[in-house]
Amino acid sequence: MTTADLSRLIVPARPRFIPLVRAHARVVAQESGFDPSACRAIELGTEEAVAQFIGLADDETATLELACEPEATRLILRLRHHGSPLDCSRWPEYDPSQPEAHLDGLSAYLMRRAFDEACWRNLGKGGQEWQLVKYLATPRVGAEPPPVAPAAPAATPAFAIRRLQADDALAVSRCIHACYGYSYVYDFVYYPDRLAAMNASGELISAVAVAADGEVLGHAALIRSDPTARTGELGVAAVSPRYRSGGVAHQLSAWLLDWAARQGWHGVNANAVTSHPFSQHLCARLDFRPCGLLLGLAPASLSFHGIADRLRQRESCVLAYRALQPAPARTLYPPLRYQNLLTRIYGRLDRPVSFAPGQAPAAATSRWETTAKAHLGTAILTLHQSGQDAARVVAGQLLELRRQGMECVLLYLNLSDPALSDFASEWERLGFHFAGVLPGGDEGDWLILNHPLQQAFDYERLVLADDWSRELLAAIEAEDPVLQALAGRG
DSSP: OOTTOOEEEEEESOGGGHHHHHHHHHHHHHHTTOOHHHHHHHHHHHHHHHHHHHHHOOOTTOEEEEEEEEOSSEEEEEEEEESSOOOGGGSOOOOTTOTTOOSTTHHHHHHHHHSSEEEEEEOGGGOEEEEEEEEOOOOOSTTSOOOOOOSSOOOOOOEEEEEOOGGGHHHHHHHHHHHHTTOOSOGGGGOHHHHHHHHHHTSEEEEEEEETTSOEEEEEEEEOSSTTOSEEEEEEEEEOGGGTTSSHHHHHHHHHHHHHHHTTOOEEEEEEESSSSHHHHHHHHTTOEEEEEEEEEEOTTOOBTTTBOOOSSOEEEEEEEEEOSOOOOEEEOOOGGGHHHHHHHHHHHTOOEEEOOOOOOOSSSOEEEEEEETTTTEEEEEEEEOOTTHHHHHHHHHHHHHHTTOSEEEEEEETTOTTGGGGHHHHHHHTOEEEEEEOOSSSOOEEEEEEOTTOOOOGGGOOOOSHHHHHHHHHHHHHOHHHHHHHHHO
16 A cells, blocks of 8 residues: 555444444555554454444434555554544543453553554544554664764764755664654654655655765754644754754754745744753744743653753743744734733734634534643643533543643643633633743644643753743743642642
């Protein structure tokens, strides 16, 4: 099968059709090149996902649609339910470590164990969907021990910057390994085939700095969730430890920003870590403007070899934004309590906005999606449009993510949604607090709220490189519900 191949099966949402869906997933997995063990996992995981849908459905006219999308390094299964709305917050969590655990959540547990990624999306009128991803077994690049950086940096040779080619991917993976070990937050960087495939699809736009002798000195990339999006994140920056002082990272980043501007992108965001100031300084030189602080975004296992080898708490990031096109004036509907802070943030971003009073949601159901990254302990809940059920949806997802062991939950709220401010008190009641703003593209800008999940952050450990970031930190710290609770007990 090739990337262009796609199979689709539509059946009634009835138990007697489960074997047919299971067999279809097995055949596609076999044709995609998975070994027998992985094929069995895909087959059984698909069965459990179907069982979940059928167990919750009460609509006799409901159908199930299984779309299989084989790619060079992975298989994507989109299992979609067309029928009465379902509530995934009703799916209990199964804990195998607890002998007394009931079995109601076993299907969901087995499904997640079978796949590398599982993302639930409520598509509104389009139904409800599980996006399930299984990667082909690809050797990691750690057969060799990580190279040892010399005591003194070497002189940086002359280099050229260009788009990544497939033959560069192994060298890039080894470069990232030399900088981060196996601690980097994006697992795909350790799979050369996946790096190449993501660049081919447009999901990743990689740039490499290459010396005259062909040595890859460094790498940086633009990451976007949709290959057609005109916004993205600048990241995956790694420079060989031998050449860290040669300006390679700055030139790679500038090259990518110029490329994005020529493609008509609206803008680019960056997450600059707070365990050290170097990435924040780089963002400042590239005219990124801080617009938020994301607490506990990455696990404490993240390591920067030779810079910050061991973190004492989860890594937090300064969210910064660089506009690439003139921003149109927008009318936003934020909660009243955030409007003064938002005025200051948008002033720093030079983006013209006005605020308008909100209104009650017109739709009964919300349009939303949840993406959980188990290896990071981080989840993002995106509320595209608030319906009358918005508070119940967010509460249910928060409960589910807590049961999954997530340590950081970010709630993305569409600032162009007139119903957004109607739920301000609900978000506060659930324990969310202000984290920042992310300017968007065609859909609009995003208000970001953070849920600490009972973690108490030591704000004094955060290394911030400028006064404005420290002002944002003070505003966010003042709203931290964990600190407020601790102060109340004191």
